[in-house]
Amino acid sequence: MSDKKTTPLTSPSIEEHHCTVDLRLEKLEMVPFFRDLNDEDLRTVNEKFTAKHYSEGETIYRQGERATMLRVVVAGNIKLVSHTMDGTDVLLDMLKPGEFFGSPTAKSGDVYVETAQTQTNACILSIRLADFRKIMDTYPTVSVSVLDITTDKLNDSRERIRYLSTLPVKKRIAHILVMLANKFGEKDKRGLLIQLPLSRKDLADMAGTSSETASRIMSQFQQDDLITSGRQWVAINDKPELLRISAE
Amino acid sequence: MSDKKTTPLTSPSIEEHHCTVDLRLEKLEMVPFFRDLNDEDLRTVNEKFTAKHYSEGETIYRQGERATMLRVVVAGNIKLVSHTMDGTDVLLDMLKPGEFFGSPTAKSGDVYVETAQTQTNACILSIRLADFRKIMDTYPTVSVSVLDITTDKLNDSRERIRYLSTLPVKKRIAHILVMLANKFGEKDKRGLLIQLPLSRKDLADMAGTSSETASRIMSQFQQDDLITSGRQWVAINDKPELLRISAE
DNA sequence: CGGTATTTTGATTTAGCTCAACAGACGTGG
DNA sequence: CCACGTCTGTTGAGCTAAATCAAAATACCG
Structure with a gap:
């Protein structure tokens, strides 16, 4: 217990060049809502995604910006924060690889309701909302799966309301x-x-x-x-x- | 301003015998997630529902009970309440006709996470979760629509967290x-x-x-x-x- | 008209906020 | 590897919003 002070965190050393198609394919399978797709469909879906590397502390999007993308965490951690006018922040969610963020169903004109920010170096996949909508219309298992996850998040969120209130x-x-x-x-x-x-x-x-x-x-x-x-x-x-x- | 004291609420006088198939058909069309179905499909879907009348203050299901049904409000108002061990209640949501409640995606073994209770006389449709799952798998527009609504509820819920926190x-x-x-x-x-x-x-x-x-x-x-x-x-x-x- | 549930109002207490100062850990550049 | 500056965490003291406890007043119901 002598090293109580030194940080014991193993920093996820995701190098920029690791955020590639290979990793993407491997990880897309991991994403719950693509798990039921066969290899061919998965390849089709994969083509719609682009990958991008972010370093620690970077902001991916800001609350109020036009919502155009759905994103998936491949590596690293993301936090979703809501900023209030008086400067206080509310930490809404912390994400790990396999989770998605950005409204899956935003209509044109909608804006992000929260800010997304990396907590570590991260590799993130993006897909245009219109493309994702098409995928959901084509593969019912995908939309049902996204619904499962969203319902769980809603229940978590309501549990948190209970805690905050009581x-x-x-x-x-x-x-x-x-x-x-x-x-x-x-x-x-x-x-x-x-x-x-x-x-x-x-x-x-x-x-x-x-x-x-x-x-x-x-x-x-x-x-x-x-x-x-x-x-x-x-x-x-x-x-x-x-x-x-x-x-x- | 003389009658500041007398209740001005028009109590929705839903009689038990009004909660029938006729009303059901008319109202199912109203439910957002069935709006895109054609008449024939709608008829098929409708057969899976049963209608039930509840009077004011009745409990429809209790938090902790096995979740088996998805429900839709046809007439009246419902409140979703979470009870805490020490007796305090948290009012999670208030519903009006057209809205659904009960987890749309509960797996077998899942339980309701909140209590549903009528605020007025009400007419409620129920469908077994397995049947609803089948409908979502068959009609992608339904699951996407349910996802839209759930995402909105999640955003509302997070906004409320922001208010409670700050x-x-x-x-x-x-x-x-x-x-x-x-x-x-x-x-x-x-x-x-x-x-x-x-x-x-x-x-x-x-x-x-x-x-x-x-x-x-x-x-x-x-x-x-x-x-x-x-x-x-x-x-x-x-x-x-x-x-x-x-x-x- | 009496009884019950809801709402209002008052008095007291307290959990947690704010302001403030300090201390420990980390990074950096020499 | 050390010295310095900066960022994060700790601790203290006083203050305030809101909880709790208590009691009266008002609306509704039969």
Whole structure:
């Protein structure tokens, strides 16, 4: 436990030249809503996509911009943020490879309702919305699959409304830590390491609180040996207990 | 302004015997996701539905019950509520005729994540999830349409997260009143009357606050002549000003 | 007209925000 | 490899919005 301070995150070293067709094909299969397509259809679909590399902290699109593309994460992590007029941010979602973002069904004239930003270096596929619409009309399994995912996101989102409306900050943060551990956790000597640059402000923007309050609560969890944490990283030591706190 | 106290709501007098096939056919056409079907297909689809009448305050299904049906509102209003262990309720959504509820994509074993309850007398159509899945696989326009609606709900839900995370109660309630006016408002001598039994507790459960606080804020709005309100009803006098308050 | 549910209003308490200062970690360039 | 500047996180003190507790007033229902 001497290295409590050094960042233990394995930074995903996606080089620009790795963001290629080979990787694209391999990963498109991975995307849930293309899994049911056969090889030939998959090849047809693949041609509609273009790949692009982004480095850490880059903005992919901004809230308010005309929505034209649907995007898929091939490598790296993306966060979806909503900015408010007074400067406060709300962190709506964090994405990992295989997930899509940008409204799948925006009509012409619609704009993005959130800002998408990389948390790490990332490789992203894009498809024009019109092309994607055509694919959904051609392959019913695709649209049903996108619907499945969107329904899950809606349920998550409503659960979060429940937490924001009824629970104190401590329980909200405990809950967020458990969710992040489930989605991004990797077994590690430190326990379940959340493989993601994760600041106190990020946590605060997810929990709807200030970074100071988030910090205080994280300190408390650390004192109670529930987590180990340093600058921009968090590892979970006692998930069951955090779960208990969030639900009690 | 003499009758400020008497309820001005026109209660939707849906008699049990009106909830019939005739009404069903007429209304199914109204449902957005069946609008693109031709008459014959519509007839086929219609046969899979059963109609049922519910009276005011009845519970249609409870959170935690096995999810087996997708439902469509033909007449009346439904509210979707999430109950928490400590007794507080969160009002997730209020539905009017034409809207569907119950997860469209629940797998066998899934349960409802919220409770559905009538706010007025209501006529509801039900279809078994397996049957609806078959319809979506057969008619791509249906699944794409359901996806459109679900995406809109997801965006609404995220906007609400933004409000809960960043704005004080007064702005949240102003925002909710504007939204309700847009969805349920009817021109009336009193202004825009929200055609819906709407208590202070309902408002509180939507805004994530206590009914006392909701009451105080409503009193203030009434003093400022922005609304007129009585027991279980609200009319909007000055929507632009409420909008301004919610956004300032 | 009496009974019940809803709403209003008041008084008190408190969780969490804000402002402020400091400390620890990381990157960078010499 | 060290010194410096910057960014992130910690901690403290006071303040405020909103919760809670309590009680009265009003609307509706039979």
